[in-house]
Amino acid sequence: MVDIKLEDYQWDALNCCGCKGCIWVDHIYTPGIRHGIKCPSIMHYFFDSYSALGRCKLALGLLEGSLEFSSTAIDIIYKCNLCGACDVGCKRNLDLEPLMILETLRIKAVEKGSAPPPPLKAIAQSVLETGNPYGVQKLPSNPETLSSSSAPQLVFFPGCNMLFNQRHLLKVTQNVLSATGLDFAQFPNPCCGRPLYVAGMATEAKAIAEANISFLERAGLHTIVTGCAECYKTWKVDYPKLLGSATNQMPYRVLHTSQLLDTLMTRQHTLQFVHPLPPALAGKKIAYHDACNLGRLSEEWIPWSGTRGKWGLTSPPKIYRRGTYGEYDSPRKLLMAIEDIELVEFPRNRENTLCCGSGGGVMNAFPDFAMATAHSRLKEAIDVGIEVIVTGCPFCLEHLTRAARQTGAPIRLYDIAEIVAHCLGLYDLEQH
Ligand code: SF4
């Protein structure tokens, strides 16, 4: 069992004032109305029910017993990317916790036996039976190895997408990590458990968290490096959340590859770019797409319990996660270190980024909705002249690349590790 309950967020649901800060990018951050909505769900389904606002009312009705987990309620609960844009917006106004309401709605729906929806249930089953969401019985052979002594400094957690789906990213990331000269071992378990958590199966996700942490502890390892934004957030935020702990109490720390590489390049000066961008990319407008899970969702988890007084004042004081301290700078610093690069920004960037559309189980459960959001993101890019998109999440890369192919959008997409590998002379971007 896990101690994450919808009931703990009843005060938040009750105090939603309907201001819609969870839907719109705050006006001081957006240049106009065209890219002003940041909630993919309401952007696609139009009704307030498909926003954090509506889901707060739904949560209240479920808690008070005036609503039940009907098929409509389940539809509303799962047609959401769990992207956290609403949470950032809400905390500019009222310091409520809409994202925790969205997560605990799923957990409660599963407890009541009304969820997960069949596509997410099938993926969860694959994770439970085979250890990975793709249902692959045997790990693919891995000709690319990382150097490892008996006591490696770091452990590389590739995640299921690189291991089973985008093998070229696995090889590129391994090559970049090898080039750092640090001693890595590769984590044996492919899954961080995120598919279970987004399905609402918190108990099963917790079991994976415990198994993964226990492996680390037995191996005496303390630092994990991953190139996957979803794995990064799961290890950093969801594991302590599931275990009733805090990020800074965990027996390990987790780094995204961009953070490690940024440190080695800009602070320790032990990594140097030797190759410029290839001619096909030189002079192009390049933008970094903030993956929700590496950016606004990745702030440290700090549990809170206490009482609320007048105006909701908390005792002891509650520390809020507002998205401000997510990882935004490391990938940008790596890109800015490239000679002659023209780095531009999406109108919706950093904590106001628009989800690529794949998160929260949406890519599997509601592919049309997922694709519509990806199309919006590409349209936003085209509107401001972006020609190349770089990201730090294999799921964003896969999903936006598929959308670009579908629409014929004149945009090239890369993972940050591919760009770094090229500039280190380990990879040829023009061949990909
Ligand atoms: S921003 Fe917060 S208070 Fe305002 S409508 Fe959205 S959930 Fe409710």
Ligand code: SF4
């Ligand atoms: S998590 Fe994302 S998709 Fe879901 S309600 Fe919030 S902003 Fe909308």
